[in-house]
Amino acid sequence: MDTSRLLTELQSKANFPDADFPAFLDLFEPLTLKKKQHLYRSGEVIRHVCFVVRGCLRHYYANEEGIERIIFFAEENWWVGDIVSFLERKPTNLNLQAVEDCDLLVIDRNNFDHALKNFPGFLEYYQKGTQKTYTKLQEQVGQSLSDTAETRYLRLLKERPALLQRIPQHYIATYLGITPESLSRLRKKLACE
Amino acid sequence: MDTSRLLTELQSKANFPDADFPAFLDLFEPLTLKKKQHLYRSGEVIRHVCFVVRGCLRHYYANEEGIERIIFFAEENWWVGDIVSFLERKPTNLNLQAVEDCDLLVIDRNNFDHALKNFPGFLEYYQKGTQKTYTKLQEQVGQSLSDTAETRYLRLLKERPALLQRIPQHYIATYLGITPESLSRLRKKLACE
DNA sequence: AAAAAGCATTGACCTAGGTCAAGAAATTAC
DNA sequence: GTAATTTCTTGACCTAGGTCAATGCTTTTT
Known part of the structure; x- marks a missing residue:
């Protein structure tokens, strides 16, 4: 180790x-x-x-x-x-x-x-x-209330791109507060744009 | 004072x-x-x-x-x-x-x-x-992701009933992450049930 | 007391995301 | 290498909550 x-x-x-x-x-x-x-x-x-x-x-x-x-x-x-x-x-x-x-x-x-x-x-x-964690949590509360799933997904993609490569997608969905189906559709939509 | x-x-x-x-x-x-x-x-x-x-x-x-x-x-x-x-x-x-x-x-x-x-x-x-605030924030993150507005409203009503008496309703809506219109409709629905 | 501002309610309509169900791909286990 | 799980995708349909606009009801302000 x-x-x-x-x-x-x-x-x-x-x-x-x-x-x-x-x-x-x-x-x-x-x-x-x-x-x-x-x-x-x-x-x-x-x-x-x-x-x-x-x-x-x-x-x-x-x-x-x-x-x-x-x-x-x-x-x-x-x-x-x-x-x-x-x-x-x-x-x-x-x-x-x-x-x-x-x-x-x-x-x-x-x-x-x-x-x-x-x-x-x-x-x-x-x-x-x-202190840092505390601030992060506070921001997360604000964001999870009013941002759309798309906004939250794009933010995660930007802030932790490597994470999306290693984590099964349905866990990402749960983290974003949406269903795996919705995330799948969201990704499809973003790929076409 | x-x-x-x-x-x-x-x-x-x-x-x-x-x-x-x-x-x-x-x-x-x-x-x-x-x-x-x-x-x-x-x-x-x-x-x-x-x-x-x-x-x-x-x-x-x-x-x-x-x-x-x-x-x-x-x-x-x-x-x-x-x-x-x-x-x-x-x-x-x-x-x-x-x-x-x-x-x-x-x-x-x-x-x-x-x-x-x-x-x-x-x-x-x-x-x-x-420490207490930290835990509260963590819970709030979990709740704001997956609970419906109704669940969040009922929880607030239970935990801080006096707050709802003193705060204009549109602020409560913003706190719950919904629009004032939706809160108004939600309250109407709950009153009828 | 009248005017103005701020709030709450309601209606008509729209959209993001949920649910359920069925397959297709990809991993993992034997 | 085949079977068994897991995971991901897609379709059909549904619902909570958003948007915009109109209408009263309260507070403030003057």
């Missing part, structure tokens, strides 16, 4: 000294997931937060009628986990499933606290990341 | 000693807004975060075509402000407007930092609040 990705990621957004990395990495456990495997499901209390070294996962709600709503796709260099469940020890409402075979680095609550306390570079990285 | 509301709010969610309150309150400035007045608009850098003592405001995006998307209504005991713009000194994309005459307590960046450092009860309150 290529753990150096984690260092590269930390250094791209915060000031994290090379020398700290071995001790920092020790706080994590490597974990691999097979395609379609779940890391957790709604109702569980999340004990770990993960860094994605390789692969891709989907983070989604599933309601009573079996309708799934993907809220985001985690690819390489992303963190994933329900931070609230993790910090407050409450059952999560989310589900996390590997869309491809994945390599993850997972850290539990104690080690996470320890990392925030003892690695100032990580604290900086964490705080910046939290 | 009834500043004791702030103390009550802090104590309802964190451990905040009465004795600390006078010094804490000193970090804020009172501010009143007339109905329809804006506290800020898209493009400005937010210098303050506000606690709502009395009144109600709407926090919204406005896109190029003049379409507005309300992401939330702040009522008494809520905090409002674009935390990312505030912390990172970046221009905000949001607009904040009073829906009624409002009494606010505003705190600037320096005082906010000071408060987090020197009042542990406030830090506790802040961290809990941030």
Whole structure:
């Protein structure tokens, strides 16, 4: 597993000294997931937060009628986990499933606290990341309310073109809030234009 | 202005000693807004975060075509402000407007930092609040994608019945992501059932 | 008290996207 | 390499919600 990705990621957004990395990495456990495997499901209390070294996962709600709503796709260099469940020890409402075979680095609550306390570079990285995610979510709320499926699809195509190459189309549809059929028709329409 | 509301709010969610309150309150400035007045608009850098003592405001995006998307209504005991713009000194994309005459307590960046450092009860309150807001946003993303306008309206009616009494209906429509006409028809339909 | 502005309602009509069903392609498993 | 799943596409039809325009009902303003 290529753990150096984690260092590269930390250094791209915060000031994290090379020398700290071995001790920092020790706080994590490597974990691999097979395609379609779940890391957790709604109702569980999340004990770990993960860094994605390789692969891709989907983070989604599933309601009573079996309708799934993907809220985001985690690819390489992303963190994933329900931070609230993790910090407050409450059952999560989310589900996390590997869309491809994945390599993850997972850290539990104690080690996470320890990392925030003892690695100032990580604290900086964490705080910046939290803020960014928060803004993204806020924008997503605004957009999902008033943009058409076409607008949302074109935005995704522009912002994450590589994602569309690796994710089955019906998951993309669920993420956009439309049916697979509608996405298929939408793509056909766009191809003709 | 009834500043004791702030103390009550802090104590309802964190451990905040009465004795600390006078010094804490000193970090804020009172501010009143007339109905329809804006506290800020898209493009400005937010210098303050506000606690709502009395009144109600709407926090919204406005896109190029003049379409507005309300992401939330702040009522008494809520905090409002674009935390990312505030912390990172970046221009905000949001607009904040009073829906009624409002009494606010505003705190600037320096005082906010000071408060987090020197009042542990406030830090506790802040961290809990941030997490909660984050979860709420995540849920909102899932819901706005797949729920019908009717479902969203009924949920709002259940969760914030008092809000519907004080806010003009066309704002509620914008919050739900539908037109005022559609909301009017939806309400008519529900009244008949 | 009258005029003006802002809101809510209603009707006629339109469109994006949903639903259900059937095949075609593409993967995966044996 | 064939069978079994999954995934994607297409067609026929339906519905929630949008658009535009007209008409009252409330608040404000003067």
